[in-house]
Every structure is written in C-alpha cells, then in structure tokens.
Amino acid sequence: MTADLFEPDPALAGGTRRLGAQALLLHGFALPWVDALWPALQVVIAQAPPRQLLTPGGQRMSAALSNCGAFGWVSDRRGYRYSAQDPDSGRPWPALPVSFLALARAAAAEAGFGGFVPDACVVNRYAVGARMGLHQDRDERDLSQPIVSVSLGLPAVFLWGGARRTDRAERMPLRHGDVLVWGGVDRLRFHGVAPVRTAVHALTGAVRFNLTFRRAG
Numbered sequence: 327m328t329a330d331l332f333e334p335d336p337a338l339a340g341g342t343r344r345l346g347a348q349a350l351l352l353h354g355f356a357l358p359w360v361d362a363l364w365p366a367l368q369v370v371i372a373q374a375p376p377r378q379l380l381t382p383g384g385q386r387m388s389a390a391l392s393n394c395g396a397f398g399w400v401s402d403r404r405g406y407r408y409s410a411q412d413p414d415s416g417r418p419w420p421a422l423p424v425s426f427l428a429l430a431r432a433a434a435a436e437a438g439f440g441g442f443v444p445d446a447c448v449v450n451r452y453a454v455g456a457r458m459g460l461h462q463d464r465d466e467r468d469l470s471q472p473i474v475s476v477s478l479g480l481p482a483v484f485l486w487g488g489a490r491r492t493d494r495a496e497r498m499p500l501r502h503g504d505v506l507v508w509g510g511v512d513r514l515r516f517h518g519v520a521p522v523r524t525a526v527h528a529l530t531g532a533v534r535f536n537l538t539f540r541r542a543g
C-alpha cells in the first residue's frame with residue numbers, strides 16, 4: 327500500500343479514513359450506540375464468560391474470547407473453527423443483541439456493503455498487556471462478506487498489514503467507539519493488535535473490548 331491511501335479523501339465524511347480500496351476506519355461511528363451496546367455486552371459475557379483459548383500450537387491466547395450469534399469462533403488443539411455451541415457450557419451462544427446487529431449493518435452500509443447480515447460476533451476482551459498476533463480472518467465460508475469491527479474502552483494500536491504476513495504493517499490507533507469495516511479485495515489482509523497499554527477508561531475500566539461481526543455460516 328502507498329502512503330497516499332492515508333491522506334484525507336475529500337469524498338469521505340469527516341472522521342473516516344480509507345485504509346484500502348475496500349477498507350474504512352469510521353472514527354467514533356459506534357459512539358451513539360454505546361448506551362445500548364454496553365448493557366447488552368454485559369448480558370452476553372454473563373452467559374458466555376470470556377476465556378483464554380489455546381491455539382492449535384498449544385499457546386494460550388492473551389485476549390479472552392466469547393461470542394454471540396448463531397455461530398462462535400473457537401480454537402483448541404484441533405484447530406480453529408466456527409461452532410454453534412459454547413464448548414465450555416455445551417449450550418448455544420447467546421443471541422446477537424439487536425443493538426449489535428443494527429450497528430454492524432449501519433457500519434457495513436456506510437462502507438458500501440449493503441445487506442450485511444452477520445451471524446457471528448466475536449467478543450475479545452483485552453486486559454492490559456494483552457495482544458493479538460498478525461493473522462488473517464479466513465475461517466468464514468463466504469469471503470465476499472465483509473467484517474465489521476468495533477472498539478470499546480481502552481485504546482489500542484491496530485496493526486494493519488498487507489496480503490502477506492511479511493508485508494510491513496501500519497500502526498493505527500483505535501479509540502473507544504471506532505469502527506473498522508473491510509471486505510472485498512482487502513478481506514484477507516493480515517492484521518493484529520499491539521499490547522494494550524496501562525490506562526483506565528471511564529466506561530470499561532482497565533479493559534479493551536473488540537466486537538467483530540462476520541458472516542460465518
């Protein structure tokens with residue numbers, strides 16, 4: 327990617343940055359939804375508490391993960407996959423709250439992906455020091471569907487890479503209420519999260535949450 331992708335684009339609304347041909351960062355887009363999202367998130371994580379999963383390689387992930395919606399993303403020694411049940415409880419994942427769905431659809435539409443109907447929402451909880459290594463999101467069946475990612479609480483530095491793991495990654499600050507949408511030609515970009523730095527957020531305390539909406543099934 328060339329540096330001019332990070333220059334202001336006069337065709338975009340204020341607070342929006344283009345990160346790729348089909349990738350947008352919508353600064354503060356989720357802020358009007360936070361009063362609805364936050365209590366709904368508490369209900370989800372009470373039913374399906376975030377847990378630090380094992381990777382297939384046997385490492386414990388530093389972020390703690392939960393899910394809501396028809397499908398949830400899980401990892402263990404056998405690999406990565408989507409599952410309709412929470413492996414900890416054997417029950418279906420909590421339903422996708424209506425406020426989650428409304429925000430995901432509005433953000434996708436804003437980025438040119440009308441008609442997005444997510445059936446999976448991954449909830450990641452980052453304590454101070456937690457991180458996410460560079461990865462691609464490629465476990466979904468239909469890669470023509472975009473991903474919508476919502477940041478809540480403590481800020482983080484998002485690592486925005488290229489099509490190859492070795493491509494240089496931009497460091498992009500993400501704040502409370504920011505929403506990333508990407509799909510199409512950018513769908514398989516490598517990305518990650520740098521270790522979350524010590525701080526306290528007025529709503530979430532010493533924690534960052536990330537909600538990522540996908541069409542998994």
Ligand code: MD6
Nearest residue numbers: 450458463473475519536538
């Ligand atoms: C995070 N996000 O922001 C981790 N994946 O905590 C992701 O891994 C991610 O933000 C796909 C699309 C958007 C994302």
Ligand code: FE
Nearest residue numbers: 461462463517
């Ligand atoms: Fe991801």
